[in-house]
Amino acid sequence: MSGPPQRFKKFDNAKQLACHAGVVPFENSSGTSLQSKPRVSKKAHKGIKATLSNCVMSAMRYNTHFKAFYERKLKEGKNKYAVFNAMKNKLVRLIFSLAKNRQKYNENYTCSLV
Template structure:
């Protein structure tokens, strides 16, 4: 629960925080890049931005995602937005399961 909101999934929390990409599809200008929706509390997004900056250097999950997106040709800023979203997903998982974060955890 965050500010009297209850989230059933990490996707719902990420959407509340404004970390979902929105594509511009207006009229003939379909060539615009996707951007973060930026709905929700800007202060939390600013904190997540700094956390993502540290995460791309020190967290193996976030670093791998960031580097994979750069190799695919994404801009550094969009890859950083994805890193912010990844941190939200990791935090949601830790809070939901009430288990300690495991950096070496792999989906089987």
């Protein structure tokens, strides 16, 4: 069987899934009069978002790459909740890519783009 699993056919790319899960911040502005910080949508799928939160907590504890990413962003002065949300987005993209390519996660994988 080729292609992504049935449940991932609803979304064409990882960004659409991330938006559905509510982990992509959007800016709310109206011309030059209203400027605010980018915020995630309240229309998100709460179940997916809650599951991603649990996954990220586990990844921060047991996965060296996620733990290093979290600590690096905190040292850069980022807000811990913004970093946590970025990690959820990163996880969605990783899961989507693995499902689409029908691969298992390899912690030692290195990208060799030249």
